[in-house]
Amino acid sequence: MIQKTTKRKNYLSWDEYFMAVALLSAQRSKDPSTQVGACVANENNKIVGVGYNGFPWGCPDDELPWAREGKYLDTKYPFVCHAELNAVLNSTAPNLNDCRIYVGLFPCNECTKVIIQSGIREIIYLSDKYADSDSVRASKLMLDTSGTLYRQFEAHNKEIILKLFNDC
Numbered sequence: 392m393i394q395k396t397t398k399r400k401n402y403l404s405w406d407e408y409f410m411a412v413a414l415l416s417a418q419r420s421k422d423p424s425t426q427v428g429a430c431v432a433n434e435n436n437k438i439v440g441v442g443y444n445g446f447p448w449g450c451p452d453d454e455l456p457w458a459r460e461g462k463y464l465d466t467k468y469p470f471v472c473h474a475e476l477n478a479v480l481n482s483t484a485p486n487l488n489d490c491r492i493y494v495g496l497f498p499c500n501e502c503t504k505v506i507i508q509s510g511i512r513e514i515i516y517l518s519d520k521y522a523d524s525d526s527v528r529a530s531k532l533m534l535d536t537s538g539t540l541y542r543q544f545e546a547h548n549k550e551i552i553l554k555l556f557n558d559c
């Protein structure tokens with residue numbers, strides 16, 4: 392076998408790593424329409440919280456509705472906890488001051504309040520598909536006025552492949 396003496400070139404950047412963790416977490420979501428994941432990293436690039444969208448602890452995934460349309464109480468919206476909320480609540484760190492949060496989807500106004508109040512200073516998001524909604528407009532107003540940073544994730548690769556069985 393030929394010995395490799397220089398470092399590997401195609402390793403993940405920190406941004407790619409944390410976004411990949413967010414996207415992997417999203418795969419735990421039972422939402423049939425939109426799976427969102429979030430990953431909080433601190434100043435030392437340590438992961439301090441992860442989450443995905445789902446119903447609250449103890450609320451059965453098969454009994455509450457997953458519908459998007461219909462009467463409010465027949466939809467998922469009053470029940471589902473957003474990924475960002477779960478990532479903040481799941482954190483074991485004493486506080487999230489100066490952390491970054493990586494999310495698949497631009498945070499709604501309710502999650503934005505949680506993000507700002509938790510001390511997180513930067514949001515890195517993948518999709519802004521609800522940019523035209525009042526919720527996201529309100530988010531941006533709060534972020535701009537509070538000085539909380541946000542930027543879209545810059546992808547250098549279109550995909551990050553995880554192989555469960557690798558030939559190494």
Ligand SMILES: O=c1[nH]c(=O)n([C@H]2C[C@H](O)[C@@H](COP(=O)(O)O)O2)cc1CO
Pocket residue numbers: 422424425426427443444445459467471472473474475496497498499502521
């Ligand atoms: O910031 C967010 N974080 C988050 O976890 N979600 C969740 C709530 C829902 O389960 C799903 C959105 O559903 P839909 O795209 O079908 O409206 O994504 C939604 C947003 C933005 O609205």
Ligand SMILES: [Zn+2]
Pocket residue numbers: 473474475498499500501502503
């Ligand atoms: Zn939200």
